[in-house]
Amino acid sequence: MNKARLEWVMSGLIQYKLTTAEDHFLKTVCADFDKNQAMTAHQEERLESLYKEKSRLIPNKKTDPFSLKESSPPKTRPRMSKIKVF
Numbered sequence: 001m002n003k004a005r006l007e008w009v010m011s012g013l014i015q016y017k018l019t020t021a022e023d024h025f026l027k028t029v030c031a032d033f034d035k036n037q038a039m040t041a042h043q044e045e046r047l048e049s050l051y052k053e054k055s056r057l058i059p060n061k062k063t064d065p066f067s068l069k070e071s072s073p074p075k076t077r078p079r080m081s082k083i084k085v086f
Contacts, residue, residue, distance in 0.1 A: 012054075026047075
């Protein structure tokens with residue numbers, strides 16, 4: 001896996017809520033990649049499977065402010081004023 005692919009996968013995973021173990025794994029992978037300019041085959045497989053698993057889910061709405069849809073208030077019918085006839 002090259003640096004561009006790793007950054008792309010990491011940016012995709014940021015939008016999902018991760019467990020502490022998954023977050024720790026991602027930090028370890030980044031540190032190992034920065035140190036060795038490569039990762040093991042096991043790390044690469046696990047990272048790809050984690051990305052595929054998370055990509056099936058809906059992104060965490062707290063981190064994506066544009067995904068929140070504000071509902072407009074329900075439309076009300078205008079009141080008919082009483083017409084006074086003289």
